[in-house]
Amino acid sequence: MSKTSLIATSALDAAKSARRSHVLIDVLDNVSVVWIAARKGQSGALATRVNKLYGVTLTSSPRLVTSQGGVSFLSAGPDQWLAVATMATGQDLATILADQLQGLASVADQTDARTLVCVSGDKARDTLAKGLPIDLHPRAFLEGAVATTHAAHIGVILWRPIGSDSFIIACSRSYSDSFWRWLTESAAEHGLVVA
Amino acid sequence: MRINCPYCGERSLDEFVYQGDASLTRPDPSAPDAASTFYAYGYIRANIADAHKELWYHSAGCHAWLVVSRDTRTHAIASVTLAKNVALARAKSSPGGA
Amino acid sequence: MATPEQPNRIANKGLIDRRAPLRFTFDGVAYTGFQGDTLASALLANGVTLTGRSFKYHRPRGILSAGSEEPNALVELRSGSRREPNTRATTIEIYQGLEAQSQNRWPSLKYDLLSINGLLSPALVAGFYYKTFMWPASFWEKIYEPMIRRAAGLGRAADAPDPDTYEKSSAFCDVLVVGAGPAGLSAALAAGRSGARVILVDENFALGGRLLSDTEKLDGLSGIEWVRQTEAELHTLPEVRILLRTTLTGAYDGGTFSAVERVADHVPKPAAHTPRQRLWRIVAKRTIVATGATERPIVFGNNDRPGVMLASAVRTYINRFGVTPGRNAVLFINNDDGARTATGLHAAGARIAAIVDARHDPSAPVRKIADATGARLISGVVSDVQGRLAVTGARIVPHNGTAFDIACDLIAVSGGFNPNVQITTHLNGKSKWDDALAAFVPGDVPHGMTVIGAAAGNFALSRCLTDGASWGAGAATGTGYPVDVPYIPTVANTGYDIVPHWRVRVAKHKAFVDFQNDVTVSDITLAEREGYRSVEHVKRYTTLGMATDQGRTGNVNGLAILAEITGKTIPETGSTSARPPYTPVAMGALAGHHRGKDFKPTRLPPSYDWAKVQGAIFVETGLWMRPQYFPLPGETDWLETVTREVKTTREKVGICDVSTLGKIEVHGSDAAIFLDRIYINAFTSLPVGRARYGVMLREDGFVMDDGTCARFAEDRFFMTTTTANAVKVMQHLEFCHQWHWPDLDVQMTSATDQWAQYSVAGPRARDLLAKIADAPFDISNAAFPYMAVAELTVCGGVKARLYRLSFSGELAYEIGVPARFGDALMRRLMEAGAEYGAIPYGTEALGVMRIEKGHVGGNEINGTMTAADLGLGKMMSIKKDYIGRVLAGREGLADAQRPVLIGIRPVNRTARLRAGAHFLAKDAAATASNDAGYVTSVAYSPMAGHWIGLGLLANGPQRHGEIIRAYDPVRGGDTLVEVVAPCFFDTEGGRLRV
Secondary structure, three states, rough: OOOOOOOOOOOOHHHHOOEEEEEEEEEEEEEEEEOOOOOOHHHHHHHHHHHHOOOOOOOOOOEEEEEEOOEEEEEEEEEEEEEEEEOOOOOOOHHHHHHHOOOOEEEEEEEEEEEEEEEEEOOHHHHHHOOOOOOOOOOOHHHEEEEEEEEOOEEEEEEEEOOOOEEEEEEEEHHHHHHHHHHHHHHHHOOOOOO | OOOEEOOOOEEEHOEEEEEEEEOOOOOOOOOOHHHHHHHHHOOOOOOOOEEEEEEEOOOOOOOOEEEEEEEEEOEEEEEEEEEEHHHHHHHHOOOOOO | OOOOOOOEEOOOOOOOEEEEEEEEOOEEEEEEEEOOOOOOOHHHHOOOOEEEOOOOOOOOEOOOOOOOOOOOOOOOOOHHHHOOOEEEOOOOOOOOEEEEEEOOHHHHHHHOOOHHHHHHHHHOOOOHHHOOOOOOOHHHHHHHHHHHHOOOOOOOOOOOOOOOOEEEEEEEEEEEEEEEOOOHHHHHHHHHHOOOOOEEEOOOOOOHHHHOOOOEEEOOEHHHHHHHHHHHHHHHHOOOOEOOEEEOOOOOOOOOOEEEEOOOOOOOOOOOOOOOEEEEEEEEEEEEEEOOOEEEEEEOEEOOOOOOOEEHHHHHHHHHOEOOOOOOEEEOOHHHHHHHHHHHHHHHHHHHHHEEEOOOOOHHHHHHHHHHOEEEEEEEEEEEEEOOOOOOEEEEEEEOOOOOEOOOOEEEEOOOOOEOHHHHHHOOOOEEOOOOOOOOOOOOOOEEEEEHHHOOOOOOOHHHHHHHHHHHHHHHHOOOOOOOOOOOOOOOOOOOOOOOOOOOOOOOOOOHHHHOEEEHHHHHHHHHHHHOOHHHHHHHHHHOOOOOOOOOOOEEEEEEEHHHHHOOOOHHHHHOOOOOOOOOHHHHHHOOOHHHHHOOEOOOOOOOOHHOOOEEEEEOOOEEEEEEEEOOOOOHHHHOOOOOOOOHHHHHHHHEEEOOEEEEEEEEOOOOHHHHHOOOOOOOOOOOOEEEEEEEEEOOOOEEEEEEEEEEEEEEEEEEEEEOOOOHHHHHHHHHHHHHOOOOOOOEEEOOOOEEEEEEEEEOOHHHHHEEEEOOOOOOOHHHHOOEEEEEEEEEOEEEEEOOOOOOOOOOEEEEEHHHHHHHHHHHHHHHHHHHOOEOOOOHHHHHHHHHOOOOOOOOOOOOOOOOOOHHHOOOOOOOOOOOOOOHHHHHHHHOEEEEEEEEEEEOOOOOOOOOOOEEEEOOOOHHHHOOOEEEEEEOOOOEEEEEEEEEEEEEHHHHHOEEEEEOOOOOEEEEEEOOOOOOOEEEEEEOOO
């Protein structure tokens, strides 16, 4: 789609990249999100195929694995995963995966359905605790952990990338404005200033 | 109340939606007495003050339906299983079912 | 010794910071206190003992306690929009500029005219509101209630919106310790040393509990020294979180607790971005309850006069705040602990006029204290108090001797201690009576909870420390963090030795049991005499324990008095249940972030920003903000705008954002079979590249939702649902798959937010879309007929989905693109459509056009309709089973008499129709038995030139042409209407197939 003249807009265009002191919030653009659900009886074959193509083992508990090429597979429910990756322009992860996993999994693009933010800093946990009802302590929510839950009545999926003490949170696109209001209000106490 | 979702782990009550008695299964719609069995399935409920198997939906989480064994007097939860697994086992044990 | 400003301040005593004086006002009078004071201690330091008027009788009241149990000293705090009623002076930390007002008095605290209520008291006895104001009934709302509200009541809420913010937060821990007295501190330290995650909460603004008020030594250290040492170590433990000013308000299932942290109540106003209060939800694996005990008064005549104070509170004011609440005191006790107050008063330079011990044989420790303080020791009772605005004396009735009066300015009273068991009973646990302690102690406690120290009835300091250490270590060990029991300091043993004495029978004056609700002994007696003998009935009839303090100082006394009156034991009499919250909680804290615009989340459709710039008027549909209509300059009325939008769409082309429809990807080799079981009509027969309208029922046979479902491949469907039912339908599909038919190969996920979707409707719709569809897509009627669907690219490579669907009855399409292109596509469609006169239209025009076409909407699919009711009975397949089929066949649902969908138009074409009007035969009386149905939807039809409507009418299809009444008594409507087929425009349906 490199030649289109339509300009893509993020649901959080106006708010991008607020960063100060104890909480850093980055709006992540150009991250592809693809839903993968194993066809009946094909979980094993699907895992084998993914392992062969990406060198990672799909997990059946809420965790993520990341391939050498930077594609993360997040467990998102029984026999369901989300593939998440920053894609080069013109590459469509959903089409690629639909093709690669043909017959083994149902695949649908969710890239536009989600708005992603990355929250980090030493007060990230205190900020997120103001809406997320789950335990984010490093002992409880390890690197690579994934959780589907809600924040301030807004459905979210969040995860801790491998090798990082930050949180990526994806909320449904249409909730972005409300989600952002909650997140920035919660972070304000810890020094966040929205640019 | 907190429910230990077999997939997501322990979560607070507000992530779940309650459905009701998990001992009921959808009757055979082609049976001659379907009208009465569906009526009972739809409307007849025991009001149990004891351990109760019931269906819950993890709506804010993994979207799995769960069979929760809960004591209705104390809210103590004895077990939580994926409803799909219970249903699959049920289908296996009664070849005519599902 | 005393400074002139603070005459009752004691030199060199207390934990206040004398270098930090703070100015504050009470009833407009300026005073000075110190950092570390409560409002109560600062008022007492300044010699102010009269703090308010009581609820019913407007009796003068002072300060009874030094904690959150305070029933009397309730004040209005702050002013203007920050004014907060009914705050306890005993828990308010003073700050520079604090303003407080006494409550419930007029015109002034000292000369309260409504204290005449005291003279009217026979009318205000137990149950007064059940019997006094019963007649005539019409007087209640206009006269009695406003009168009672003025006369009896508490403080005034602020009358402007609260300018401060509140928030909620979650916390998780291995060990939660509630209460930071000696037991709690000891437990937190033991658990914290293990490395376990520990949360220690205390409602006070300083750690230490009773150690701040008492003078016992721990290994030779003073209490406060030991507290500081312990606090210092706790701060070195990274997994220990201390929440001061935090009240644990409720216990819930699964180790869940609520707590309110008063983040900024102790400063003039919250710092920027700081909430006033924070509501915590704490989830703990183990909980140690070390909430201490609350002293209770003894009930005697005029025991509510300012200057009657709990004995332990007197010690707190002396030792913690360096204030003596009196100079000439009488002690009235029934246990050893109370006598220790004499020691404190003596050390503070006050005179002890008498120690009155209700026990017939005062114990050795009490005799010793009497000797040491030079107090006269009397075995007997205080029967009545003298003085009105302040205590001036006490009448003492010795057990063996004659009554006499004694002058005093303070009566320190101790009727024993009630363990603070409230949070152990929030989950229905019953506390149990302990005869030796004459108090309720915890009975069954929730799983994972342990009660220690005074809260468990173990009042001795040594026991608090040892139990804290061992249970703290045990709790940590139990959660996987093994640790040894730490060293415990040595303390001297002190006894308690109580003989209960609940009330003084020889009292002459009103004897109060529940101070806050003005419940007296005679109220309980009266209730019993009138037949209210169960404790629950007495509580509700007298309102004992029903005030904001939940009867913390009065309940046990009331229960014991009821037991005495009925001749039963206390366990036989029972007890009432404490419920959350332990202390009152501000509504703001419960709402947190969710107020005003953030009351609930808002969902914005992809064209929102564009529509806003166009000046669209928005309407909330569920959580969505949808454009309702797009007024142009010069248009003055919504109907004018909507009429234009409908006409332009039907004559040219209109564009509407329909992204809010629920969208679900349904995939899998059994997807078609699955949909056959979900919808009443067939989907296995739907060819690839086509869409079909579908209706789904609930299992009880009523219509659940409708929408279209497109087939993009043999194993790939795309379902749409109504905006309102998207979540419910998803849940239903998951249920049917996971629970009914887990053997089907079907997978699904919501795609509502993935696709921006626009309806493009009107005669020029095809021309418009032809301009944006990328070659070689053929959009001709032959290649892409009605109900065709396709995946294509638009605008030079953007992947898109095109559906030839029509809700308006026009030649129409829905075009979907990934949501990030939604804003741009809307702009592009408007540009491309300019030459055809394209306009945007909103939900109003959408609704008008669907009513003109007789399509059912949310007003019709309202949970009470069958498919046949909606004229969709023919869609119900007889070749397959589907959800709801069997029960839809029930007699009542298949009844031919059921109202069925029809159209109506007014006989007088200028008449306006109203939804909700009921149908009556033309000459029938307006009775329920003649009710023949009702109007569901109405609209002004620009095409017909008059109002039209849809409705449900008994035997409707047979009554086309009949004139009936649309009767609307609520809005005074009674309109003759003609029954017609539910379609008012293009009845042949030719326009959508061209």
